[in-house]
Amino acid sequence: MGGPLAGLRVVELAGLAPAPFGCMVLADLGASVVRVDRVGAVAAVPGDVLGRGRRSIGVDTRRPAGAELVLDLVARADVLVEGFRPGVAERLGIGPAHCLARNPRLVYGRVTGWGQDGPLADRAGHDVNYIALAGALEPIGRAGAPPTVPLNVIGDFAGGGLLLAVGVLAALHERERSGRGQVVDAAMVDGAALLTTFLHGMRAAGAWPGERGTNLLDGGAPFYDIYAASDGKYVSIGALEEKFYADLLVLLGLSAVDLPNRHDTARWPELRTRIAAAVATRTRDEWAELAAGTDACLAPVLTPDEAPTAPHNAARGTFTEVGGVRQPAPAPRFDRTPAPAPTAPPAIGQHTDEVLAELGRSAAEIAELRESGVVG
Numbered sequence: 001m002g003g004p005l006a007g008l009r010v011v012e013l014a015g016l017a018p019a020p021f022g023c024m025v026l027a028d029l030g031a032s033v034v035r036v037d038r039v040g041a042v043a044a045v046p047g048d049v050l051g052r053g054r055r056s057i058g059v060d061t062r063r064p065a066g067a068e069l070v071l072d073l074v075a076r077a078d079v080l081v082e083g084f085r086p087g088v089a090e091r092l093g094i095g096p097a098h099c100l101a102r103n104p105r106l107v108y109g110r111v112t113g114w115g116q117d118g119p120l121a122d123r124a125g126h127d128v129n130y131i132a133l134a135g136a137l138e139p140i141g142r143a144g145a146p147p148t149v150p151l152n153v154i155g156d157f158a159g160g161g162l163l164l165a166v167g168v169l170a171a172l173h174e175r176e177r178s179g180r181g182q183v184v185d186a187a188m189v190d191g192a193a194l195l196t197t198f199l200h201g202m203r204a205a206g207a208w209p210g211e212r213g214t215n216l217l218d219g220g221a222p223f224y225d226i227y228a229a230s231d232g233k234y235v236s237i238g239a240l241e242e243k244f245y246a247d248l249l250v251l252l253g254l255s256a257v258d259l260p261n262r263h264d265t266a267r268w269p270e271l272r273t274r275i276a277a278a279v280a281t282r283t284r285d286e287w288a289e290l291a292a293g294t295d296a297c298l299a300p301v302l303t304p305d306e307a308p309t310a311p312h313n314a315a316r317g318t319f320t321e322v323g324g325v326r327q328p329a330p331a332p333r334f335d336r337t338p339a340p341a342p343t344a345p346p347a348i349g350q351h352t353d354e355v356l357a358e359l360g361r362s363a364a365e366i367a368e369l370r371e372s373g374v375v376g
Helices: 018-028 064-075 088-092 096-102 127-133 153-178 188-194 197-204 242-252 265-279 284-291 311-316 352-358 363-372
Strands: 009-013 032-038 054-059 079-082 107-112 182-187 224-228 234-238 298-300 319-322 325-328
Touching: 009 018, 009 064, 018 032, 018 079, 018 107, 018 153, 032 064, 054 064, 054 352, 064 096, 064 363, 079 153, 088 096, 096 107, 107 153, 127 153, 127 188, 153 182, 153 188, 182 188, 224 265, 234 265, 234 284, 242 265, 242 284, 284 298, 352 363
Parallel strands: 009 032, 009 079, 032 054, 079 107, 107 182
Antiparallel strands: 224 234, 234 298, 319 325
């Protein structure tokens, strides 16, 4: 089985983080992805696993002959993905107008930080900047402390790459009706803002009234927080509902009669102290074992190295090994068309001759392109 996207052809113009992640998702689900790398480029991120499941062709897209090769790939593709600053692809001769003229059914996916237009469209930035402007950074962190940088998950990968993949799939679905391709403008600032939709609803309803770190889901509530165990490791507690909170108290050996009312926010500090003292009586793994058969909503905080061997993750195959590197397995799952096992990321230009041959180039033509430096 080739996965639900088997037969879908994607051309990826090599970039960093969000575009590779979006294309990894498509490749994981069975799409055939050809990554166009720069001739002579070196891997920008050591050990980067986002390139799994691809083939790579090395092309100097700054040359007209290189741009023409990209257009040849586009002519037989369903999707092109690029993550350049606005205007770069147009200057190279491989922008939407060039590509859609060659293939009107093409879905042209573009992912940037600020989007294709707006006052900041041509400015540099990174994940932390995009989520800051989107209002997604300020609510994260402890009360009285600066916002906490949440890795580059919210902007690059969730708001950027994942929503790029969603946009591409939506455009492909629409193409089934219209027969026409279109441009997908995936901006990380837009995507990061979208991820905060629930928060905006809570605030409008008056259910998120306080500053950062004092509310129900931001670590403010003592029954939805992280606690240190006796070994210095941590457990997560998320006992929001009354029945789960009751199970938590049983697990911790506490009685609601002797504790502050959990709905009295003024007494949350006192309640937190009591829960923290109880958690500190056992190790992280002891708590995990005790909680395993309950609905106490307590789970161990695992490191990325520990997560693959956790019994639940191991049973589900949540992680896999690709090219000797342990990493998350494709998701989500499909019962009839399961995702294929990912292949290791290719070396830059590893499949140049193979892909050119599929485009109809002869051995002599390929040798000439190599000698001239157009491909490598």
